[in-house]
Amino acid sequence: MSSWSSRAVHADAEVPRAAGAVSPPIVQTATFAADSAQEFAELALQRRGSGFYTRYGNPNHAQVAAVLADLEGAEAAMVFASGMATITTTVLALVRSGDHIVAQQRHYGGVPSLLLNLLPRFGVSCTQVDQTDPRAFAAAIRPETRLVLVESPSNPLLDITDLRAVSELARAAGALTIADNTFATPVNSRPLALGADLVWHSATKYLGGHSDLSAGVLAGPAEVLDRVWDAAIITGAVLGPIDAWLLLRGIRTLPLRVRQHNSNGLALARALEAHPAVAAVYYPGLPTHPQHRVAAAQMDGYGGVLSLELAGGYEAADRFIDGLRYARRAPSLGSVETLVVHPATMWQAILPPDQIQDAAMSPGLVRLSAGVEDTDDLVSDAIQSLNALKT
Numbered sequence: 140m141s142s143w144s145s146r147a148v149h150a151d152a153e154v155p156r157a158a159g160a161v162s163p164p165i166v167q168t169a170t171f172a173a174d175s176a177q178e179f180a181e182l183a184l185q186r187r188g189s190g191f192y193t194r195y196g197n198p199n200h201a202q203v204a205a206v207l208a209d210l211e212g213a214e215a216a217m218v219f220a221s222g223m224a225t226i227t228t229t230v231l232a233l234v235r236s237g238d239h240i241v242a243q244q245r246h247y248g249g250v251p252s253l254l255l256n257l258l259p260r261f262g263v264s265c266t267q268v269d270q271t272d273p274r275a276f277a278a279a280i281r282p283e284t285r286l287v288l289v290e291s292p293s294n295p296l297l298d299i300t301d302l303r304a305v306s307e308l309a310r311a312a313g314a315l316t317i318a319d320n321t322f323a324t325p326v327n328s329r330p331l332a333l334g335a336d337l338v339w340h341s342a343t344k345y346l347g348g349h350s351d352l353s354a355g356v357l358a359g360p361a362e363v364l365d366r367v368w369d370a371a372i373i374t375g376a377v378l379g380p381i382d383a384w385l386l387l388r389g390i391r392t393l394p395l396r397v398r399q400h401n402s403n404g405l406a407l408a409r410a411l412e413a414h415p416a417v418a419a420v421y422y423p424g425l426p427t428h429p430q431h432r433v434a435a436a437q438m439d440g441y442g443g444v445l446s447l448e449l450a451g452g453y454e455a456a457d458r459f460i461d462g463l464r465y466a467r468r469a470p471s472l473g474s475v476e477t478l479v480v481h482p483a484t485m486w487q488a489i490l491p492p493d494q495i496q497d498a499a500m501s502p503g504l505v506r507l508s509a510g511v512e513d514t515d516d517l518v519s520d521a522i523q524s525l526n527a528l529k530t
């Protein structure tokens with residue numbers, strides 16, 4: 140079975156489910172009974188099992204994990220209560236005091252908080268590098284580097300990491316590469332095939348796809364996942380059976396949805412780039428993106444998220460969002476409905492103005508996550524809102 144849509148629908152066919160049920164039942168139970176002392180002991184010791192205690196695994200977890208492992212080309216997968224639970228548990232499982240991590244300057248905001256605020260308390264240090272330059276990773280890797288964290292495209296400027304080059308550098312140094320594949324999804328990019336060791340997602344975004352659940356996923360070799368599972372039963376960030384079931388339902392249509400997100404993202408990026416009220420568009424599918432060639436070599440599509448810099452600064456960005464008919468002003472991305480954020484409204488409250496210099500915090504920057512609405516509707520909506528800025 141090779142086509143994305145068929146795999147998204149059938150890759151969990153081997154996972155046991157109630158006889159005759161076409162949709163897998165929700166196994167809403169905290170615990171499972173064993174028939175004998177021996178069976179109880181076996182179930183208790185089984186890593187990534189699904190019939191002992193729901194924090195240790197549940198049939199609804201096993202079904203989602205089977206599909207995600209298949210889509211990511213991984214030996215195994217695990218689910219968590221959120222994206223942040225996934226990366227926190229994974230990193231805690233794989234480092235010890237004295238270890239060092241190399242990460243990007245730009246990541247989803249929770250990741251630097253983990254690396255710079257939490258881990259130093261446990262003697263784990265981190266160096267952040269410019270993700271667009273593989274040589275910067277090479278220069279930062281030390282003998283005690285255990286992990287290299289990458290995210291491509293990254294939030295919010297859609298910078299690209301050369302996943303093949305960086306994974307190769309990390310491997311040569313004996314470090315594991317962990318790729319955040321949230322923005323691309325396995326439909327657009329498979330980091331494991333490019334050499335990464337582990338891939339993770341905020342499944343809250345495209346995988347779930349409907350803004351109705353929080354979840355996270357980790358995929359990779361079974362041996363590494365076993366080590367992470369040992370930590371996961373301690374951190375206890377367990378995905379509820381209902382949310383696991385909803386996640387599986389979302390993933391059934393992932394390939395269909397991503398096709399539309401890709402079309403909408405590209406059409407919006409092209410239309411916005413041509414508009415005089417827009418100073419810059421950040422989207423890896425545009426030939427003007429500084430790393431378009433790397434993106435084209437490692438991606439099959441560019442997704443629905445793009446950022447734009449309004450020529451009129453903070454006020455123009457705010458009015459642009461107010462003028463959109465289809466987009467909701469909300470954090471998150473990757474859902475069926477279009478969502479927009481104006482990052483400066485958050486940064487203004489957190490940082491003094493003289494520290495707001497990074498393009499990622501620019502007053503006129505807007506991040507737009509195109510939903511699956513009709514392409515022409517989204518483009519004409521964005522254009523009418525930009526045109527209205529002149530008045």
Ligand SMILES: *Cc1c(COP(=O)(O)O)cnc(C)c1O
Nearest residue numbers: 221222223247319321341343354
């Ligand atoms: C949202 C997000 C996360 C965090 O995931 P949660 O499910 O919100 O914990 C991590 N990485 C990226 C790229 C994200 O967009």
